[in-house]
Amino acid sequence: MAQQVITQSKVVPAAQYRDPSLMQSLWWNVTDALIITRRNLTYYVRLPQLLVFSTIQPVMFLLLFAYVFGGAIQTQNGNYINFLLPGIIVQTAMFGGSVAAVGLAEDLKKGLIDRFRSLPMARSAVLAGRTLADTVRNIFVVLLMIGVGHIIGFRFQNGFLNAVAAVVLVIAFGHVFSWIFAFIGMMVKDPETAQVAGFIWVFPLVFASSIFVPTETMPELLQIFAENQPVSIVANVVRGLMIGTPHDSVWLAIAWLTGIYVIFVPLSVWQYRRSAN
Amino acid sequence: MQNDIVVEDVRKSYGKVQALKGVSLQAEAGKILGLLGPNGAGKTTLIRILTTLLKPDSGRATIAGIDVAKHPMRIRSLIGLAGQYPAVDEMLTGRENLVMVGQLYHFSRKASKERAQELLEQFSLTDAADRTVKTYSGGMRRRLDLAASIVARPAVLFLDEPTTGLDPRTRNDLWEFIRQLVDDGTTLLLTTQQLEEADNLADWITVIDHGEVIAAGTSETLKSQLGQDVLELQISNRSYIPQVQTLLESIGRETPHVDTATGRFSVVVPHGTQSLLEAVRVLDQQSIAIADIALRRPTLDEVFLSITSASEN
Ligand SMILES: Nc1ncnc2c1ncn2[C@@H]1O[C@H](COP(=O)(O)OP(=O)(O)OP(=O)(O)O)[C@@H](O)[C@H]1O
Ligand SMILES: [Mg+2]
Numbered sequence: 001m002a003q004q005v006i007t008q009s010k011v012v013p014a015a016q017y018r019d020p021s022l023m024q025s026l027w028w029n030v031t032d033a034l035i036i037t038r039r040n041l042t043y044y045v046r047l048p049q050l051l052v053f054s055t056i057q058p059v060m061f062l063l064l065f066a067y068v069f070g071g072a073i074q075t076q077n078g079n080y081i082n083f084l085l086p087g088i089i090v091q092t093a094m095f096g097g098s099v100a101a102v103g104l105a106e107d108l109k110k111g112l113i114d115r116f117r118s119l120p121m122a123r124s125a126v127l128a129g130r131t132l133a134d135t136v137r138n139i140f141v142v143l144l145m146i147g148v149g150h151i152i153g154f155r156f157q158n159g160f161l162n163a164v165a166a167v168v169l170v171i172a173f174g175h176v177f178s179w180i181f182a183f184i185g186m187m188v189k190d191p192e193t194a195q196v197a198g199f200i201w202v203f204p205l206v207f208a209s210s211i212f213v214p215t216e217t218m219p220e221l222l223q224i225f226a227e228n229q230p231v232s233i234v235a236n237v238v239r240g241l242m243i244g245t246p247h248d249s250v251w252l253a254i255a256w257l258t259g260i261y262v263i264f265v266p267l268s269v270w271q272y273r274r275s276a277n
Numbered sequence: 278m279q280n281d282i283v284v285e286d287v288r289k290s291y292g293k294v295q296a297l298k299g300v301s302l303q304a305e306a307g308k309i310l311g312l313l314g315p316n317g318a319g320k321t322t323l324i325r326i327l328t329t330l331l332k333p334d335s336g337r338a339t340i341a342g343i344d345v346a347k348h349p350m351r352i353r354s355l356i357g358l359a360g361q362y363p364a365v366d367e368m369l370t371g372r373e374n375l376v377m378v379g380q381l382y383h384f385s386r387k388a389s390k391e392r393a394q395e396l397l398e399q400f401s402l403t404d405a406a407d408r409t410v411k412t413y414s415g416g417m418r419r420r421l422d423l424a425a426s427i428v429a430r431p432a433v434l435f436l437d438e439p440t441t442g443l444d445p446r447t448r449n450d451l452w453e454f455i456r457q458l459v460d461d462g463t464t465l466l467l468t469t470q471q472l473e474e475a476d477n478l479a480d481w482i483t484v485i486d487h488g489e490v491i492a493a494g495t496s497e498t499l500k501s502q503l504g505q506d507v508l509e510l511q512i513s514n515r516s517y518i519p520q521v522q523t524l525l526e527s528i529g530r531e532t533p534h535v536d537t538a539t540g541r542f543s544v545v546v547p548h549g550t551q552s553l554l555e556a557v558r559v560l561d562q563q564s565i566a567i568a569d570i571a572l573r574r575p576t577l578d579e580v581f582l583s584i585t586s587a588s589e590n
Contacts, residue, residue: 031380039377114325114360115360125381
């Protein structure tokens with residue numbers, strides 16, 4: 001008899017199950033996301049070349065823009081590297097999010113999302129863990145670019161606190177946009193398509209913006225778009241905070257990011273939950 | 278005995294494809310239900326519904342009395358799933374995969390590590406435990422996937438074709454292991470295309486085809502449900518094959534199976550010995566020499582082929 005009790009206790013009896021409390025569920029939202037973040041960051045440890053190449057590309061962009069276009073592009077105070085660096089880290093933070101689209105599409109294709117969905121884990125955790133890991137990588141890349149920028153002549157012009165605020169805004173921007181990439185990855189379900197689809201909407205936002213060039217020289221309609229779209233607004237604020245140029249309100253930038261966040265987080269989680277259909 | 282899995286008239290379509298057309302079945306607590314069916318029968322679809330990955334269009338499914346569609350989170354803490362294709366993270370080591378799953382079941386890190394070690398030993402993966410899964414063979418991945426499915430010692434376990442791609446020895450080990458698991462109180466729903474597997478493991482077999490249950494019972498009742506004996510017959514001169522086929526068709530209950538390379542026929546017959554004598558008589562009339570002839574009980578394979586081909590018509 002005793003034997004039987006012991007063997008039966010090996011299996012969790014259904015009747016013992018209790019729903020977690022609200023606090024417990026909220027806590028699991030955090031811890032589950034961190035477990036997945038750790039798993040995604042492990043990829044960079046196992047494949048250091050992944051980190052190396054995904055870092056070389058933005059640094060190369062920085063150097064190419066600074067030296068190839070630097071002479072040709074006229075900016076107000078004539079110092080193109082000071083104009084360029086704030087813009088190009090915004091662009092880098094945005095491109096960095098595309099890893100989320102490809103990574104999630106790959107997890108779907110390999111059936112890993114099915115495994116996760118069959119576990120009693122928080123429904124947001126797989127996506128939050130993905131975007132958090134990409135944010136960690138973004139922090140690394142952005143700081144590296146500021147370092148390289150410094151070597152080729154970039155200087156903060158607006159005090160330490162504003163510089164910190166600018167970096168925080170860039171990272172927040174990258175994080176918010178990685179949720180859009182996450183949504184795309186869950187939608188298209190295929191890594192190759194995710195790679196392409198992930199970028200299509202990015203190019204107009206990045207190039208028809210104040211990231212690389214002042215918007216004054218653009219045709220009128222384009223200029224209206226370029227000055228009022230979120231990427232430009234964030235880039236202008238970041239630039240303003242870093243080098244003191246006039247810019248839109250920080251609150252406008254934060255409002256845009258909050259708006260995108262509250263739309264795309266639920267949308268992505270919804271897509272995650274129905275991903276098998 | 279209490280039923281752990283109850284499925285009532287579950288339907289599911291993917292666009293125009295009706296994958297499940299009203300499936301009902303039960304699995305007794307602590308027993309093995311074998312879900313048997315050919316490709317595209319709807320086995321995986323049913324498992325995906327029961328494991329909360331898919332919502333049924335209509336019908337009801339409960340596990341331990343809990344509605345699968347209404348309380349997916351509760352269900353997820355009760356069940357384990359090993360899908361048709363191994364779902365393990367290639368970039369992590371075997372151990373890291375199992376620890377991660379343990380933590381996602383909300384075990385402490387220490388408990389997850391201990392459980393991982395236990396499972397790695399149980400599935401003979403200790404040597405490869407700290408290698409990335411990328412370097413694993415197909416069989417090793419499948420073993421790791423199965424280990425991941427029982428990390429939480431689930432009360433109800435779903436295995437979708439668990440032994441596909443395993444060598445015979447590993448497969449036998451796994452069968453042994455599955456029996457052990459069920460002895461410990463787990464309820465198991467297992468899909469398979471191998472009748473041998475269902476015959477060996479399952480307490481109860483449900484056969485589905487084209488999204489419908491076409492037969493259910495123990496392997497013994499299924500065999501006798503088909504009822505009559507099978508006549509096996511071999512002719513020496515293979516040029517008579519078409520002729521013999523027509524003759525046997527009129528004696529048997531179905532189209533005879535024929536192995537054209539050896540000239541060997543098998544056909545289910547309605548009247549046992551009488552049918553055998555009749556076969557001998559008509560072949561003798563046509564002067565077709567019989568090399569070998571015998572009556573035997575049907576195998577589960579024949580039962581399966583017979584009921585699935587009947588549902589085709
Ligand atoms: N995602 C999907 N979209 C469209 N049709 C699907 C999808 N998944 C399955 N089907 C169809 O539903 C039917 C049942 O498929 P299911 O995978 O459940 O069969 P199965 O019994 O598991 O087959 P197999 O033994 O080959 O694994 C098939 O006709 C299949 O083509
Ligand atoms: Mg299947």
